[in-house]
Amino acid sequence: MPITYTSGEQVEVYRFSIPVTVGVPFAAVWLQSFLSLHFPFFKVFDLPLLVTIFFAMARRNPISGLITGGAIGLFQDALTHLPLGVYGIAKTMVGYFASSLGAKLDVENAGARFLVTIVFYVVHEIIYFTIARGLVNLSLSWSWPHELLSGVANAVVGLFLYFALDRLKQRT
């Protein structure tokens, strides 16, 4: 699983059509809401996070990545009863970091994607945990094994999802 260090000029930047830009995050949030009802274990997965990572790494533009992450996070927040911004802040930061990383590394291969997804899942959970405890005053318990296993599970799902979403990419 080679992770190639490249310059910004060497990596390929992709763009997406408006229907894909709007429709894929919407579908991810909707599926997250709907599938969790019928398959309770599905709450382990975070499809909106995977979509955020994918768009951020494909566009390789930090501003675009953080805005995409923020919008998806706020949309996800709106379906919960928690204050708006908990997911928003976490996904804003993940979007920024993922796009920054995508600009520096070749993350097109499966191995790199797998590792990057695990890392960003854990980063996302740490940010979320910090905000939920520090700002919203929720009582949460942190469990490394749980988070790492969830990260691996998300990375596996992410591989298939990224493969499917690769077909929607448009070269600039």
Place this chain on the structure above:
Amino acid sequence: MESVLSRYKNLIVLAVVLVAQVLGLAIQVKRTSETESNRLIRIWAVSAVTPFEKAISSIQNGTWNIWHNYAYLRGVRAENRDLRQQIEQLRLEQARLSEDAAQARRLQALLGFKEQYIQKTVAAQVIGTSGSELSRSVFIDKGRHDGIEPNMAVITADGIVGKVLTVFPTTSQVLLINDQSSGAGGILEKSRLQGIVKGTSSGQIVLEYVMSDEQVQPGDRVLTSGGDGIFPKGLPVGTVTRVSPGHELFLDIRVQPATNLAKLEEVLVVTQVVDREPASADAGNARAVDVLAERLPSVPEKPAEEAGKASSSAAVPSESAKPVPDGNAATQAPAKPAVKPNALKPEGEAAPRIAQTDHAAQLQSTSTGIAAGGASPKIIIEPALKAAAPKAGAGGQNPGSVPAAKSTAVATPQTQAAPKPDSSSAAAPPRSAPAASKPTVAAPANSASAAKPRPVPPPQPAPASQEGPNQ
């Protein structure tokens, strides 16, 4: 300066976006009520997501119903037979429990207690969730247009589910009882210890604020105490699974929810709860009259001619002289006393008995709703004076002056009180009890009093059997 801005443009944008979100979050946390902008965002998000969930749910249900109700009927006969047996057993149990319930209601009425009756519910389908482990809430397909309001209790047949948190035009968000920000008043069924039922971050339910020196056993049932003002009293919450010493002076009591919160499909939203005093006559009136009838002196037999007239009316099964169908008991009109005691008394005692019986009937007429649903398969007694009232009115007499009945006939369920589920006869004018008729006293089917010797008139002519319950 310009070069610095362009060099750190990305970081500056990130900082601005993050600061804006943190500020917004802090404002939301500080404010107790939601701002209009936040509410708009939620409305847009929910309005965008829930129509698809509704559509999928309806398609899913339609397909499922077609398959289960028309295509896949294997084992239905066996299941039906089992359910019938179960119904019979439950009827017996219900008959026993209804006596206890009637006694409890009488005691509560004596003490002036008020009960909460679930008056009205709205059935709703669960169509989606928040999708987050930290926000245990679901969306239902009923909203403001269906009469749903915030803070209404949401239940299933198994127990409580949660409360309505946010109401949208056609959908609502329900906060589940296992969310860490939810709570309900709870009471242990056996020990009557009260506490607060709360959710935890891991999605479990705990009963808090029970002192550590109290005896709580795993397996004890937890019910709602009604103290929270949302959930009516007495609804199942769950079962105690683990008891251990907790913080400070309190026990750490884990509760397994009565409802499977991970597999919710249909729920009931309690849209109307009424407080009222339990009627002491609930479910116990027929028995009281029965007992009263036993204590009365026997009435001398009538001459054969009058007896023949009377028997035709006495033997007609009336709408109330049949077992109350169990399944619909909660929604049916309350049972009325079939025989006013004064009809069984000598003529001179008629007036005061009428007043007493009217009062009893009035009390019983308040016993509607779910809490009064403990209708047993007892035989309700035909109000002889009610039947006689039109006649009395026609004669220009007040009810108090209605002549009392002069003899007593005992109608056993087997002969006169055959079950007749439909209530069509309820609209028909009572056919019994002209002033001189024999009032029909139907004994409870499973009551010991039915077997006791009573003043039974001599065998009556055939018309009784000709006007059977099905005619």
